[in-house]
Amino acid sequence: MKTKVKFKSVYKTFELHAKKSEKILNLFSMSKKKGKEFLALKDISFEIFEGETVGLVGLNGSGKSTVSNILAGVIQPSTGHVEINGETSLIAISAGLNGSLTGIENIELKCMMHGLTKEKIKEITPTIVEFADIGNYINQPVKDYSSGMKSRLGFAISVHTDPDILIIDEALSVGDSTFTQKCLNKMDEFKEQGKTIVFISHSAGQMKEFCDRVIWLHYGTVKETGSSTEVVENYQNFTKWFNKLSDADKRAHKQEMISTQVSEQVEKESKRNHRPIFNINFLKNIVVLTPVIVLGVLMLTSY
Numbered sequence: 001m002k003t004k005v006k007f008k009s010v011y012k013t014f015e016l017h018a019k020k021s022e023k024i025l026n027l028f029s030m031s032k033k034k035g036k037e038f039l040a041l042k043d044i045s046f047e048i049f050e051g052e053t054v055g056l057v058g059l060n061g062s063g064k065s066t067v068s069n070i071l072a073g074v075i076q077p078s079t080g081h082v083e084i085n086g087e088t089s090l091i092a093i094s095a096g097l098n099g100s101l102t103g104i105e106n107i108e109l110k111c112m113m114h115g116l117t118k119e120k121i122k123e124i125t126p127t128i129v130e131f132a133d134i135g136n137y138i139n140q141p142v143k144d145y146s147s148g149m150k151s152r153l154g155f156a157i158s159v160h161t162d163p164d165i166l167i168i169d170e171a172l173s174v175g176d177s178t179f180t181q182k183c184l185n186k187m188d189e190f191k192e193q194g195k196t197i198v199f200i201s202h203s204a205g206q207m208k209e210f211c212d213r214v215i216w217l218h219y220g221t222v223k224e225t226g227s228s229t230e231v232v233e234n235y236q237n238f239t240k241w242f243n244k245l246s247d248a249d250k251r252a253h254k255q256e257m258i259s260t261q262v263s264e265q266v267e268k269e270s271k272r273n274h275r276p277i278f279n280i281n282f283l284k285n286i287v288v289l290t291p292v293i294v295l296g297v298l299m300l301t302s303y
């Protein structure tokens with residue numbers, strides 16, 4: 001079987017800053033206070049093969065969208081190896097849509113970005129418009145759309161640009177039932193054509209029906225990978241257990257898990273990135289630049 005996607009020991013960290021000013025100072029390496037780092041993905045490894053539909057499940061914040069954004073090339077992993085064999089197309093609520101452009105203009109732009117010729121775009125635009133089915137809003141700026149409308153347009157464009165790997169990130173959750181069914185039928189067509197699909201949904205039913213395999217992400221790690229029925233059932237048992245906890249126990253459990261995502265990276269970072277506020281390069285720049293600036297000011301004021 002041909003590998004379409006491979007993640008090997010992937011980590012993704014996000015910097016967390018208590019204040020905006022810290023973030024700005026950090027950009028110029030002038031702050032000693034290194035913002036804490038949050039490990040959204042910790043040592044993630046998995047493989048997806050051609051023609052498979054693989055689901056991602058997990059609690060809010062477990063890292064599903066971070067994986068889908070890496071797959072779509074929207075963000076880069078911090079460390080680790082990512083192999084993607086084919087063109088990906090991400091369908092998430094409003095992903096890649098330009099708010100100030102109209103629906104029609106977005107169709108043109110996104111299709112061009114997928115490398116479609118002008119003739120091809122002209123040919124498929126009516127089909128996309130018909131699939132999106134948002135009436136006259138197609139000529140309105142996307143910023144005026146409801147989330148359902150954005151999702152409809154995003155889905156309609158993505159499935160008609162003929163991607164190898166389709167990534168659907170909860171885009172169906174905001175559509176009404178008629179549109180969701182239309183999208184699920186389209187996904188069936190894609191499966192029949194042997195396309196690869198990565199599907200993120202909080203619907204256990206959709207996961208079991210559409211996915212060959214499911215990956216359960218848990219606080220940034222892979223908790224389980226296996227057949228969709230088995231993994232979804234184990235995940236549901238976990239959520240049942242979790243929901244039975246008291247509010248205080250839920251909070252404590254979450255806090256305990258999240259603290260492992262923050263503290264581990266901070267320890268590593270503090271060892272790796274310990275640097276003085278005014279390092280030698282900063283002082284060198286001051287020594288070289290000050291006379292130049294003073295000379296410039298003197299020349300300007302002498303005229």
Ligand SMILES: Nc1ncnc2c1ncn2[C@@H]1O[C@H](COP(=O)(O)OP(=O)(O)OP(=O)(O)O)[C@@H](O)[C@H]1O
Nearest residue numbers: 014015038040058059060061062063064065066067
């Ligand atoms: N740009 C960012 N800066 C800081 N933290 C971020 C950023 N993007 C994501 N995160 C954090 O990374 C973690 C994973 O987020 P992600 O959106 O991948 O979760 P998810 O599983 O898709 O959640 P949901 O089910 O709510 O959509 C979350 O704790 C989130 O707050």
